Amino acid sequence: AAYDAGEHDSFMRKEMLEQPSAAERVLRGRLDERFGTGHLGGLDMDARETRAIKRVKILGCGSAYYVGQMGASLVEELARIPADAEAASEFRYRNPVIEPDTLYVAVSQSGETIDTLLAVQEIRRKGGRVIGLVNVVGSAIARECDGGIYLHAGPEVAVASTKALTNMFLGFALLALQLGRVRDLSIADGKRLIAGLSRLPEQIQEILDGEEALAALATDLAGAESLFFVGRVRGFPVAREGAQKFKEISYRHAEAYQTSELKHGPLALISPEVPTIAIVPADELTDRNVAALHEIAARGGPLVVLTHADVDLGEVPCRRIDVPRSERELDPILLTIPLQLLAFHAAQVLGHDIDKPRNLAKSVTVE
Numbered sequence: 001a002a003y004d005a006g007e008h009d010s011f012m013r014k015e016m017l018e019q020p021s022a023a024e025r026v027l028r029g030r031l032d033e034r035f036g037t038g039h040l041g042g043l044d045m046d047a048r049e050t051r052a053i054k055r056v057k058i059l060g061c062g063s064a065y066y067v068g069q070m071g072a073s074l075v076e077e078l079a080r081i082p083a084d085a086e087a088a089s090e091f092r093y094r095n096p097v098i099e100p101d102t103l104y105v106a107v108s109q110s111g112e113t114i115d116t117l118l119a120v121q122e123i124r125r126k127g128g129r130v131i132g133l134v135n136v137v138g139s140a141i142a143r144e145c146d147g148g149i150y151l152h153a154g155p156e157v158a159v160a161s162t163k164a165l166t167n168m169f170l171g172f173a174l175l176a177l178q179l180g181r182v183r184d185l186s187i188a189d190g191k192r193l194i195a196g197l198s199r200l201p202e203q204i205q206e207i208l209d210g211e212e213a214l215a216a217l218a219t220d221l222a223g224a225e226s227l228f229f230v231g232r233v234r235g236f237p238v239a240r241e242g243a244q245k246f247k248e249i250s251y252r253h254a255e256a257y258q259t260s261e262l263k264h265g266p267l268a269l270i271s272p273e274v275p276t277i278a279i280v281p282a283d284e285l286t287d288r289n290v291a292a293l294h295e296i297a298a299r300g301g302p303l304v305v306l307t308h309a310d311v312d313l314g315e316v317p318c319r320r321i322d323v324p325r326s327e328r329e330l331d332p333i334l335l336t337i338p339l340q341l342l343a344f345h346a347a348q349v350l351g352h353d354i355d356k357p358r359n360l361a362k363s364v365t366v367e
């Protein structure tokens with residue numbers, strides 16, 4: 001074949017390992033170090049138009065939707081523009097109000113997902129402006145949008161998306177940086193983020209180099225019938241994406257919750273049979289998150305904690321994964337990578353077809 005998994009046992013593994021180089025490609029030529037901003041040729045919006053944006057609405061399906069949530073946080077934090085993400089598959093059915101001063105962003109690896117494409121068409125029909133964050137050049141969504149950002153992840157074959165998602169996050173970071181720098185993001189913060197972005201490929205590599213320890217942990221998790229993935233604010237879409245990957249290829253029931261919501265219901269399900277994977281970055285919520293870990297541990301729930309080396313988890317019994325630390329706004333993408341490896345190795349232990357999980361297609365092109 002013109003494109004094959006080469007020496008790798010699966011496309012998913014090949015594509016996970018390609019992430020450092022894919023990340024370099026999406027950033028290449030798009031960082032303006034002098035002004036601490038992003039430089040996106042495909043955006044075609046001058047500073048005045050950019051300043052007139054009152055809201056950013058991100059649309060995607062499945063994992064692209066979850067990364068869209070990470071993107072919304074980036075836009076809101078860096079550009080201070082209200083931003084949110086919505087499942088593109090629902091959007092057109094609720095007769096959405098299309099606002100002229102909203103920037104709509106469609107996010108898709110394949111560029112062919114029918115639900116995302118129809119959302120774009122609904123917006124354009126009502127006179128809204130949509131840009132695309134798309135991997136496949138010349139795809140239907142890329143053609144329908146008013147410009148956008150190509151993700152340059154290279155071909156992605158495995159149904160479970162990995163490198164394209166990472167590049168989606170980086171695309172959103174570039175967009176947020178560019179929007180932020182024509183608004184209130186300082187040049188110092190812009191430069192701080194550019195330095196952070198430039199370090200990411202190396203840090204992703206560092207996580208991939210720790211694959212063996214994650215594989216051992218995945219072997220234990222593969223035995224569980226049901227798992228929780230929890231995180232807060234920036235960490236919540238990370239948990240959603242982690243649960244998504246896990247259920248897609250391991251076929252285990254994996255559910256994502258905001259850590260803060262546990263006590264409002266799901267805590268009833270915590271038991272020694274139900275492991276929780278908790279996202280606990282070093283940030284303004286660390287203490288609250290650690291308190292929640294104690295609640296889980298008190299009910300006998302086995303814990304895996306994705307965190308940073310400088311976080312003090314106290315005496316809480318858990319298996320700890322220290323993830324390299326970036327700038328706090330960029331941490332979500334580094335926290336996502338170990339979750340890919342956990343899902344991958346759990347599925348492998350269970351003997352599943354990693355690249356073609358049952359019931360799923362790489363891109364959903366029919367309604």
Ligand code: AGP
Nearest residue numbers: 062063064108109110113160161
């Ligand atoms: C990702 O692992 C999934 N297979 C799936 O959720 C995917 O992200 C979704 O179907 C959207 O696909 P797209 O990015 O090609 O639009």
